[in-house]
Amino acid sequence: MAKAILAVDIGGTSIKFAKWTDNQLTQLGSEKTPDNLAAFYQLLVQKKDQLAAQMQVVGVAISSPGAVNKKSGVIEGTSAVPYLHGFPIEPELKKRLALPVSIENDANCAGLAESLMGAGRDADTMISLVIGSGVGGAVIIDHHIWHGAHLFGGEFGYMVMDPEVGATLSNLASPVNQARLFSQEIGRDVSGKEMFELAEKGDSLAQKYVDRIVTALAQAAYNLQNSLDVDKIVLGGAVSANPHLLPLIDAKIDMLQRKVDAPGLHPSVVVGKYRNQANLMGAVLDFCQSRSLAINEIK
Template identity: 30%
Template sequence: MKKYIVFDVGGTNVKHGIILEDYTILSKNTYPTQCSNLEFFLADMLHVIEEYTSSQQISGIAISLPGYINPQTGYSEQAGSITALDNQNLKELLEAKVALRVEIENDGNCAALAEKLNGNAVDCTDFICMTIGTGIGGGIFVNNQILHGTSFRGGEFGFMITQGGQGIKSIMHRNASTSSLIHAYKQLIGMEMEETISGEQVFFEAITNPDVQALIDSWLKSLSYGIFNLAVTLNPQKLLIGGGISVRENLINHLMDHLEEIPFWHEFKIPIEICKHKNDAGMIGAFYHFKRTSEVQAVC
């Protein structure tokens, strides 16, 4: 069975692995993302590719990438927090260095594709996948098709205003992402911003610290506002939540508590579920996009 390299590029880490044609992930690992330097970013990715190709036969490379990505060409007008890839074409840059076909799709769309393939949206024609991590992203399925938008900006939920009057903190990227929660926690306890702490540690601290719990409640409220806005705009069959935070027990129950406090939620209420593939969704969806692109090219 053929083997492929898959990358899921995030603002903090790059996940990578080897995947088979039947979507079995044979191995996976991570390395820190070089967000602002193109030379360093490419060097890290090429090093991983070389390690894989030196020990096994590889048939292609599939990449999940944040930002406004043209899935036909691989061009990224803007790549989220990966500023090194703004106005760059990672597909062309890699194909110039390695003798393998490369395909790239937006990370939120990859998560949605994975859930549509064999996750918790197999039987859905209209659903939303929201990914929560360094930023807020997502994918939208309408009439059984990914909604890319006219300029590949569909699913950029992170720019939704959920806390009006708060300046830059008004948008979900700054009030409902995992990184925004960690940032607020550091401010609360006076921790240096350069210090490293996980979202899991913040939730653990909340067990005994009511101020931290209040911080999490505010974060959940912002998240619930975004979910409500999507529900009343698109009326999907369900909304799925992915990203590292999705592994938390009772996340859905706590979110539902906040949603129930929003007037009119009872009229627009939809099921809220966790993505089946969790942190593997980006890699699986990227490879699904790779295979779909291969099928289109074969027909042409």
């Protein structure tokens, strides 16, 4: 019987499922995120049993919100799924699923996917910036996640960008947040994608909000490059699919370098490969890496 890893990506509104087998990730659909822990356990056991009826499931790889403590098996911090936090959930899942289980933070999973198999696979050191409703990220050194002393490695969204108004990178660089402010100003709801489209058509107000996003990302990339001196900075999240974003960021970095006395290094900013599959792919890679397995062994 063919072997497979069940990959799970936990989000605030839905949980995605996929299987990894024979060097391929195959989506298995998604389910609404349960509102309690018992239902969450039941859903994961159900999905594992369904896959086990067809293949030999050798483990469950989970991408999760929150600060995952790999030593204790506890998901620390807070998230939109509060029942996941504050107790040894990894051992509990191992017992209920009767399989090896790995759990890693979702942004770290995305970064690991790009480092090992995506846009950063030729980079020994890499930063991942995942842009969505906020800004998450990861620091990858020698193709391994650097968690930091307090599990805050890669939490770039907390960077203070404008101390006078208390604005963080998550505030300023999130298309979701900036589209909300833009919508309030024009009196109708507009998505981040629509706001970018309006800006490209010459809408001056939309351009102001897009420039705020681009400026924040350019400043963050420039400062991170000149703090950590990495090989690449990889952008993820839905906005990274916009073909105009990268040239705008590069141009803004050029402008920043012209304004400062010591221009520093221009970061190599690239767009990620995996986008909406990055968390699932990274969860599988984390599972294999934590067990010293070659990913092509699962077949």
